[in-house]
Amino acid sequence: MVPSAAAASDVTQPHDDLDAMFDLAPVSLWIEDYSELKRKLDGWRAEGITDLVAYLSEDPRRVSDCMALLKVLRVNQHTLQLFAADSQETLLGALDQVFRGDMSTTVIHELDCLWRGQLTFESETVNYALDGRRLDVRVRARVLPGHENDWNRVLVSLDDITERVAAQRLRDESATYARNLFEHSPVSLWVEDFSAVRTLMQSIRARGITDFATFIKVHPEFVTRCMQEIRVIDVNQETLRMFGAPDLPALLGNISRIFRDEMRESFAEQLQDLWNGKTVQHREVLNYSLSGEVLNIHMQFAVQDDRLDSWDLVLVSLVDITARKKAEAYLEYLGKHDVLTQLCNRTYYSEELNRLSRKGPWPVSIVAIDLNGLKQLNDQEGHAAGDSMLRRMGEVLDKAVDPPAWPARIGGDEFAVLLPMTDERGAEAMRDRILTLLEMNNQFHAGQSGHALSLAIGLATCHAGETLESALQRADRAMYDDKARYYEAEGKDRRGTGS
Template sequence: MSLSTDFESMFDLAPVSLWLEDYSGLRQLFDRWRAEGVEDLAAYLKADRQRVGACMAALKVLRVNETTLRVFAAADQDELLANLGRIFRGDMADGVIYELEQLWRGELLVENQTVNYALDGRRLDVQLRVRILPGHEGSWGRVLVSLDDITARVTAERERAQSSQYASGLFDHSPVSLWVEDFSAVKRLLDDIRARGISDFNTFLKVHPEFITRCIQEIRVIDVNRETLRMFAADSRKMLLENISRVFRDEMQDSFSEQLQDLWAGKTQQHREVINYSLNGELINIHMQFSVLEDHLAEWDLVLVSLMDITARKKAEAYLEYLGKHDVLTQLRNRTFYTEELNRLTRKGPWPVSVLSIDLNGLKQINDDAGHAAGDAMLRRVGEVLGKAVEAPAWPARVGGDEFAVLLPATDERGAQVTCERILSMVDLNNQFYAGRSGQPLSLAIGMATCEFGDSLESALLRADKAMYRAKAVHYDAQGVERRR
């Protein structure tokens, strides 16, 4: 077999699409345009796209190999050449201009990624190489064009890009705050102290609180989403990250200490409620979910943190808790709280415990004469007096319609007397303030009792009630009216 025959066999059996072409007509067209004064071929072709068609028409296909027929779904070369308009079409125009411009500049080898179409309609992404063969540099009479079908690779890359764009969109437009962080430096710090023989990490943090601050400083924020900027009142990612110490402060130290202890114990997925602050100073209650991504467990260099703003829920819970233990009208504690506190003091003290039993004098008469709205106003005034006169750890409570009580832990008889005097003094101030606004002055009947350790607190309550009723009887006797229960 001759060398020429070998080359022909190699051409036909090559695993890539090969085209042997004659570009001499294109060379003559270029020469004519140069003579006419054309200097910028790309601009010249873009000004009139029909000129691109003229360039393509000047190319002559001499031969294609078997791979070309298979790639382009052609039965034979005649069918292929008769349908070149179906192969070279659509979105390949800009690529053709680029290739023609390279030839115009004298390049003997032109490479480009472009798009062709098979005769069955399939879109083909191809890697194109145009080589003017040696000995034909002057005429361009023989040019070898190779087309490598890279459709599968380009499709995979496109799908990866679309998937990445989709994931990026989900991240950026998520309705919860998302943070992508690098905890690798934190892991190195934990590994270092473990290597130094530290086993009781909780005690270590108590002795070295600066270690917590150091770990916080070593966290690197890679990215945050839009909801994060909105939640923390930041105009930009740069603004947020430059002020991160204003976001994670105060109570965050304790919660991050707990987070470090979980990480020390190997818990790389965590959730807890924490407190952060927006850049405008507002406290934000947050439910945090922390997860080291599975492929990064060795280094902790990719961590996803989601923060959900639960401030509204916390406020609602606090309000419901408030309602459960407070009297809405007087803003004092209610009977539920009073009963719970009474039970707690009965079990644990601290002793002695003193009790004030208080009753609003004349409420029924006020309700009968001026209406319940006037009676409610008097009850609110009692709430104002007791709320100002009684100091923690004692708590005043409304335990009935016109009945109030004050439990005084760790308070003896003298302390109870001081509290009683303070209440009566506050009643006088209240009456002065409301003088002329209400026809009825505020009047309270107060009974006191003290319970020592080992005595019955229930008995003290009964003594305080009896004392209160005696004070109430004295009030009505002084008023010259019959007491009505």
């Protein structure tokens, strides 16, 4: 509490060894007179006040009035040094500088202790030295024996805890900063306890198991057990957002929906790395949001350095790379497909021809296709009409051809179908199926554009020991022969109309 200075006549002078011990004590000591405060409290009690804390909280001036009733009788040398005062008179004349700021909460606690009959109390507060330094102090006060009835002698000691408080404040600020970094990180962060997993793996080693990879293949239930023993300590806000969970209990209650299917194989690889001493890992995995959405994840896993003997503190970061994976897949698709028809493009077609020429499987049949009349349609009605015909051609071939065969657009109006493990009869069946679906497509579009798809088709089959190049040439010749027959039947001059 904040005392006031006593009159000079009230100051006790040292006269014996006890006084010398008081004056030389290595802690700040104050002798104070609380007698007027006691009379004030006794008066309030007589008025019927029962809850002192509530009564003081109603009016801050009541606290100030109580503080003004305290009188400092004497301080020791350590007090003068602590508060940078050259004399007791100087200190007592500047108590308003020492006890400033809002101390009401602390004072109310101290007054309440005395009100409830406790003749000792302890608290922490802030004082100020005369040179302006902030002093965090622990206050201990005791009504001295023999003065219990009037409180006119109270011994108050102040411990300077400034350094400890500053260190604690720094720790608190660091903890808050670290927590904010964790909580508001744009990356999903998990704090996990793998100590039970470590215990399980140690038990396997103790049984003499050395080939862990074989062990978990023979005992897949061990992987399941390890997954169940992971304890999630905490996650951040980005984790809840990424997985669509409203809070941590909802997330933890649905872990089996998040980590499933392919995750088991990834976790088995993670255990294998841990078995081999790799406590920092990264890999790409598949997780699932609570709504069922597939999430492509780049995972980084690290046992903290000071927990390598226990694995009870593991930091896992998950970065959602779903958009990147989709972009990569689309770019890969564009690299192998024709955007207009959605069929494979010439690049992929050439790569597959090279692969088939080396490895087969034989026989390989080729269907060479040319779309009749495309150039004339482009010249007469524009490329939009021609593009529409090409898209229809893509629809026909996509429905006609099933794996392992596949169709490709290899030029403006040129298409091909590669048929691994297919002989001449299979190639002819494929041609018939294409023509059947072509007729159906023409019937469906008859009332829309009025343009019917017409194809020139050539077939060839390459057997083991032959070259695909020669088969391609035969298929092309057969296709051009078929195109010539088309123009002859139509009575058109191909040189004048184009292909």
